[in-house]
Amino acid sequence: MKLARDTWLIFQRQFLLVWRSPVWIGFALAQPVTYVLLFAPMLKLALKAEGVTTYTQAYRVYVPGLLTVMAILGGCYAGFGLLAEVRAGIIERARVTPVSRLALMLGRALREVVMLLVQAVIITLLALPFGLRVPIADLLLAYLLLALLSVMAVNFSYGLTLKVRNEAALGPMINTMSNPLMLLAGVLLPLTLAPLWLLRIAQWNPFYWSTNGMRALFSGHVGASSVWISMIIVVGLAVLALTWSVRSFQRSAQ
Amino acid sequence: MIETRDLRKSFPPARGRKGATVEAVRGVSLSVGEGEIFGFLGPNGAGKTTTLRMLATLIVPDGGQATIAGADLLKDPAQVRRVVGYVAQGGATWDEVTAREELALQARMYGIGKAEAWRRASAAVEAFELTDFADRRCKTYSGGQRRRVDIALGVVHSPKVLFLDEPTAGLDPQSRAHMWDEVRRLRKEGMTVFVTTHYLEEADALCDRIAIIDHGEIVAEGTPDDLKHEISGDVLAVTVSGSGPLAAELLSGQPYVHKLEIGDETGLRLYVDSGATAIPMVLRVLEGSGVELGAIELHRPSLDDVFLTKTGRSLREK
Numbered sequence: 001m002k003l004a005r006d007t008w009l010i011f012q013r014q015f016l017l018v019w020r021s022p023v024w025i026g027f028a029l030a031q032p033v034t035y036v037l038l039f040a041p042m043l044k045l046a047l048k049a050e051g052v053t054t055y056t057q058a059y060r061v062y063v064p065g066l067l068t069v070m071a072i073l074g075g076c077y078a079g080f081g082l083l084a085e086v087r088a089g090i091i092e093r094a095r096v097t098p099v100s101r102l103a104l105m106l107g108r109a110l111r112e113v114v115m116l117l118v119q120a121v122i123i124t125l126l127a128l129p130f131g132l133r134v135p136i137a138d139l140l141l142a143y144l145l146l147a148l149l150s151v152m153a154v155n156f157s158y159g160l161t162l163k164v165r166n167e168a169a170l171g172p173m174i175n176t177m178s179n180p181l182m183l184l185a186g187v188l189l190p191l192t193l194a195p196l197w198l199l200r201i202a203q204w205n206p207f208y209w210s211t212n213g214m215r216a217l218f219s220g221h222v223g224a225s226s227v228w229i230s231m232i233i234v235v236g237l238a239v240l241a242l243t244w245s246v247r248s249f250q251r252s253a254q
Numbered sequence: 255m256i257e258t259r260d261l262r263k264s265f266p267p268a269r270g271r272k273g274a275t276v277e278a279v280r281g282v283s284l285s286v287g288e289g290e291i292f293g294f295l296g297p298n299g300a301g302k303t304t305t306l307r308m309l310a311t312l313i314v315p316d317g318g319q320a321t322i323a324g325a326d327l328l329k330d331p332a333q334v335r336r337v338v339g340y341v342a343q344g345g346a347t348w349d350e351v352t353a354r355e356e357l358a359l360q361a362r363m364y365g366i367g368k369a370e371a372w373r374r375a376s377a378a379v380e381a382f383e384l385t386d387f388a389d390r391r392c393k394t395y396s397g398g399q400r401r402r403v404d405i406a407l408g409v410v411h412s413p414k415v416l417f418l419d420e421p422t423a424g425l426d427p428q429s430r431a432h433m434w435d436e437v438r439r440l441r442k443e444g445m446t447v448f449v450t451t452h453y454l455e456e457a458d459a460l461c462d463r464i465a466i467i468d469h470g471e472i473v474a475e476g477t478p479d480d481l482k483h484e485i486s487g488d489v490l491a492v493t494v495s496g497s498g499p500l501a502a503e504l505l506s507g508q509p510y511v512h513k514l515e516i517g518d519e520t521g522l523r524l525y526v527d528s529g530a531t532a533i534p535m536v537l538r539v540l541e542g543s544g545v546e547l548g549a550i551e552l553h554r555p556s557l558d559d560v561f562l563t564k565t566g567r568s569l570r571e572k
Contacts, residue, residue, distance in 0.1 A: 002365075009362055013351075020350040020391075089346030093407070096310055096340045097363040098332060 006100040010107025018111065028115055032123040035066055036130075055131035063127055064214035067120050067146055068207055069182055075153020076174040078112050079161035086165065091249075105245045109154040113147045120146055134218050141227070142217040148234045149210050155241035162248035185211045206233050255415060255446045256286040256309065261318035263304055278304040280470040281318070286415075286448060286463075291441050293461030294450040295557065297567075301470040302450035303343070303419055309448070310340040310417050323414040336364070339408035343419045345400050346407075349393035353384050353403045356392065357410050364411040378406040382436065398429035405436060409445065416440065418449045422456060434460050454557045466561055473564040478557060485555040485563060487512065488529030490536065492522045493548035501545045510535060515562050523562065525555075 018024050043058035085091050094104055120143060124132065134142075157174070164170050185207035186194075194202070202208040213230030221227070261282045267273035279301040286292040294302045307313045309320060311331040320327035323337045347356055357375035362368065379388040382402050387395060395403065401421070408416055421437070422430040437447055437460060451457055457464045458478045466474040466481075474481055494501045502522055506514040510532050513525040526532040529552040540547050562568050 006363075009359070013359055016355075017348060017350055085348075088348070089342050089344050090348060092312065092342055093340075093346040093360075094363065095312060096335060096338070097360070098335050098365065099363045 003100050003103055006103030007107045007110065010099070010103055011110045014108050014111040015114065018115065028119055029122065031070065032066075032119045033126065036123055036126040056133055059127045059130060059132040060134070060218045061215060063123060063132065064142065064211055064218055065186065066123065067116075067142075067214065068149065068185055068211045070119060071116060071146060071149045072153055072178055072182055072185075072207060074112055074116055075150055076157050076178050078108070078154045079157035079170060079174065080167065082108065082158055082161050083165065083167060083170065086162075101246050101249055102242070105155060105158055105242060105249060108158070109151050109242075112154045113150045116150045117143055117147060132218075135220050138217045138220055138222055141222065142214045145210055145214055145217070145230060145234060148231075148238050149207070152206070152234060152238040152241045155238070155245040158245040159241065159248040162245070162252045165252070181205060181207055184208060206230075206237055209233050255288040256284070256292075256320070256322050256448065258285075258309070258320040259283045259318055261305065261308060261320060262316050263301075263308060263313060264316055277470055279308070279315075282467070282470070282472055283318075284465050284472065284475065286446060288446055289441060289444055290462040291437060291447045291449065291460060293457040293464035294448065294467060295452065295454070295457040295464050295561075296450075296467035297452055300467045302452075302467055305467070306340075306417050306419055306448065306450050310338060311335055312340070337414045339411065339413035339416045341404050341408040341416070341418050341421065343423060345404045347392040347400065347403060350391055352391055353388045353395075353406070354379060356403065357406060360407045361410045366411065374410050378410050381439075382406045398425055398432075401425065401429070401433065402436070405433075409440065413445070415446045415448060418447060420450055420452070422451070422453065430456075458557055464557075466557075466564065468561070468565045468567075474560055481557065481560045482555045485525060485559055487525060487527045487555075488532075489553055489555050489559055490524040490526060490529055490532060491549075491551040491553065492524060492536065493550075494522070494540075495546045495548050497545055498522060500543070501540060504539055504543055504545070505536065508535065508539065513563070515566070523559065525559075525563075529553075 043055075043062050082091070091104075124134070124139065160173065161170060164173065184198075184202040184205045186202065209226060209230040210233070212226040213224075213228075216222075216224035216226050261279055262277075263279040265276045265278055267275065282301070282305050284292075294305065296302050304313065308315045309322060309327065311327065311334050315328065322334050325333035325337065327334055347353075351359075354372075354375050357378050358368075358371045361371035361374045366374065379385055382405065384399070384402060384406065387399060392400065392403070405416075405418070405421070408418075418437070422433050425433065434456070437449070440447055449456070449461065461478065463477050464475070464481070465472050492501070492505075498516060498521070502514055502516055505511055505522065505524060510526050511524050512527070515523045515525075524532070524536070533550055533552065536550065537547070558568055
């Protein structure tokens with residue numbers, strides 16, 4: 001149907017653009033390598049208070065957190081790419097065509113998702129020699145959760161970008177929002193280390209739930225409540241974010 | 255092909271800022287026939303681009319109606335989008351793709367199938383003479399080349415109406431002439447073209463009919479020749495150094511001067527029956543008066559004169 005076709009069209013073009021930008025690819029690949037090789041080896045000792053005794057356990061705690069950070073940051077900065085396209089007149093040209101508005105947002109978001117998943121696979125593979133072991137089915141479920149997380153973050157960023165339309169204002173806004181989101185999700189250090197008041201606040205953060213859900217999946221606990229709770233939350237928010245970004249797009253005609 | 259009635263659009267001041275609401279377009283009614291090149295002439299800020307963007311469905315009008323190729327602009331903008339093409343002033347291509355790829359994608363965005371889209375892309379490459387660079391990336395193109403690609407993108411889906419926003423702004427004279435040829439070629443193929451411009455020569459040379467717009471309202475409409483003939487006789491452009499108002503006073507009382515307009519501080523325009531006989535009389539009047547005469551030019555009325563008589567301002571001084 002038209003939406004699927006249009007989305008595929010937009011996705012193809014967006015992906016082609018990434019493919020042709022060696023800078024993006026290099027950066028996208030460098031990020032995971034840096035984190036896994038340079039930072040993670042310190043984790044076994046750092047997470048001792050968590051009851052972590054092996055590298056395997058350390059990575060099971062760390063990798064989901066890292067992937068969440070990448071989803072948040074990748075999502076946030078997707079807005080700048082959109083803004084560049086607005087400035088170049090590309091968005092306006094698309095607006096005059098009958099292409100589905102939802103496809104315009106979704107096609108772009110899917111490109112970000114694919115890039116994130118590629119990085120996630122690389123991270124997972126790099127962590128294997130360090131001892132990470134995850135059942136395949138659980139891993140795929142974790143990737144699904146990650147993909148939905150990315151769709152949510154990216155579309156939230158698009159909605160915000162289309163409202164603000166100004167790089168100078170967008171940068172600080174994104175920084176201000178992403179930092180507490182990441183810290184309150186327990187990405188670097190699990191929030192079980194946190195005092196109760198901090199935990200209570202964190203429970204309002206969807207990323208907190210998704211990180212826990214992903215950690216449960218990486219440990220093979222598919223049945224854990226955090227898994228399905230986080231799925232529901234993230235699916236719901238992804239739909240909301242998509243609706244918002246499409247609305248922002250339609251309203252931003254000037 | 256295009257009928258509008260009383261289109262209006264106002265822009266409120268930005269949130270948190272003081273200032274008046276800007277009434278960009280105040281009741282524009284016009285009619286464009288099929289297969290004609292219609293020009294929208296006016297100074298910057300007159301409301302040309304806003305009107306154009308309303309017709310291209312980019313902005314929702316505050317009031318009024320419009321029908322484009324049989325589709326109602328307010329009730330069925332989706333249908334309008336299918337039959338119009340729009341080329342913005344700045345152009346719109348990614349850097350890292352080639353013109354051919356852009357053309358194919360553009361066609362596909364209009365629902366044209368893959369094979370047909372690539373075929374149309376090749377046809378457009380030939381028609382617009384893009385063959386030399388169509389397979390290089392867009393970031394390597396010059397301004398004029400990019401502009402040709404932009405227009406090709408606007409027509410690849412064979413619209414009935416093409417909207418061009420200041421198509422030759424910033425181009426050198428040769429590229430401008432080429433652009434005019436392209437537009438004429440499109441007309442020959444049956445397309446209706448709606449052009450906005452602030453260049454007199456463009457409106458004069460290129461357009462079949464024009465509407466002159468100032469401050470959001472149409473002040474004149476017709477073919478360029480008809481509009482110029484409304485001003486009968488000749489135009490004397492008199493340049494004085496120093497006291498323009500004094501010269502104006504002296505000359506406006508003269509019996510052979512129908513009308514006198516002050517263009518700017520040192521220039522006057524006198525509308526007379528016969529320029530040749532008026533010149534010696536003007537010289538005599540100014541000789542003893544202490545006004546220093548710089549130059550006198552005699553010419554037939556231009557669109558600038560039309561603008562001047564209708565609005566009291568010259569289009570050229572912007």
